[in-house]
Amino acid sequence: MKIGIVSRVVIWLIVFVECVIIFYLSAALVNKYISLSESRKNVAVLHKEQYVLGRTSIFPHFYEPEIDITLNDHPDWLGYNASYSINRDSLNERMEYSIEKPDGVFRVVMLGDSFTYGLLVNTYENYTELLEDKLSGLQCAPRVGFEVINLGVPAYDVGFSAERFRLRGQKYNPDLVVWFFNPFTLEINADRRAELENKFQQLFDESNIWGSAPGQEVTYEPARMAWIESMKEMSREDRIALQAKYFDEFLQEYHGSLVIVANQWETWSKQAQAVIENSLAGRPQTWVYTSLPDLSETDGLLKDKHPNVSGHQQIAAGIFSFLNDNNVLGCE
Numbered sequence: 001m002k003i004g005i006v007s008r009v010v011i012w013l014i015v016f017v018e019c020v021i022i023f024y025l026s027a028a029l030v031n032k033y034i035s036l037s038e039s040r041k042n043v044a045v046l047h048k049e050q051y052v053l054g055r056t057s058i059f060p061h062f063y064e065p066e067i068d069i070t071l072n073d074h075p076d077w078l079g080y081n082a083s084y085s086i087n088r089d090s091l092n093e094r095m096e097y098s099i100e101k102p103d104g105v106f107r108v109v110m111l112g113d114s115f116t117y118g119l120l121v122n123t124y125e126n127y128t129e130l131l132e133d134k135l136s137g138l139q140c141a142p143r144v145g146f147e148v149i150n151l152g153v154p155a156y157d158v159g160f161s162a163e164r165f166r167l168r169g170q171k172y173n174p175d176l177v178v179w180f181f182n183p184f185t186l187e188i189n190a191d192r193r194a195e196l197e198n199k200f201q202q203l204f205d206e207s208n209i210w211g212s213a214p215g216q217e218v219t220y221e222p223a224r225m226a227w228i229e230s231m232k233e234m235s236r237e238d239r240i241a242l243q244a245k246y247f248d249e250f251l252q253e254y255h256g257s258l259v260i261v262a263n264q265w266e267t268w269s270k271q272a273q274a275v276i277e278n279s280l281a282g283r284p285q286t287w288v289y290t291s292l293p294d295l296s297e298t299d300g301l302l303k304d305k306h307p308n309v310s311g312h313q314q315i316a317a318g319i320f321s322f323l324n325d326n327n328v329l330g331c332e
Contacts (some may be wrong), residue, residue: 023332121307158247186272260288
């Protein structure tokens with residue numbers, strides 16, 4: 001009898017120790033994600049209730065904003081409410097745009113990620129709207145007006161931006177496409193990252209979904225963890241090669257005027273720079289703008305490293321000057 005009791009006690013002790021080990025291993029795994037240096041990259045927020053999957057997309061996890069709705073972002077650290085006005089074509093815009101281009105209007109379609117979307121600033125404050133305002137005050141015969149149509153969506157890579165153009169942008173028959181690239185645009189895999197972020201969101205609630213990083217920065221934890229995990233699954237070379245493929249496919253379908261805005265060009269990897277230079281070599285009516293101000297040095301960034309209102313003003317002013325200086329708009 002005493003031997004049986006001792007045996008049961010030993011078994012329960014073993015089970016208890018195993019549970020403790022499993023608990024600490026799980027905690028260590030989460031802490032590992034939280035501590036990695038890649039977390040200091042700027043990563044965009046994807047609130048699931050604000051985005052819908054693209055049912056006609058070639059990508060399993062392609063997403064777009066919900067149509068005809070006003071969305072709001074107001075994390076505690078931001079200090080204000082950012083409001084996005086999403087029109088009937090799922091674009092973060094102040095207005096609707098007709099499919100048929102008005103006579104004499106020069107139409108610009110903007111592609112990009114959260115910088116172009118205008119994450120954490122009001123719709124009317126993002127750089128695409130400010131650029132449209134600047135162009136509208138320009139005397140540019142034979143143009144009678146300008147429209148700037150914003151197709152940007154947070155956390156998009158090259159493949160998702162090209163898909164967004166195919167699904168939403170090309171029907172507007174743009175005279176010019178302006179595509180905003182960040183240093184990491186060619187180095188991520190948005191489809192896999194979106195899948196992982198949906199999984200990691202289950203680990204957090206509103207009380208702990210925002211974390212902190214060195215230098216007074218803040219991070220959206222599900223996005224940061226998805227970023228890290230997706231980066232580990234493929235080498236940088238393979239990720240860039242995949243995005244280069246998407247970029248070349250876009251160029252095979254779109255033959256119009258194109259401006260690439262290469263943010264912080266000097267920080268890009270040599271392989272990523274080579275994709276832009278080689279893919280665009282000899283292409284007519286194509287420009288690469290590499291001289292945007294460094295927003296980290298001009299008080300143009302929020303704590304999560306997205307542009308603040310001043311940052312969007314600086315981007316709009318830079319692009320506007322570049323278009324004028326290079327006569328991209330074709331003014332007489």
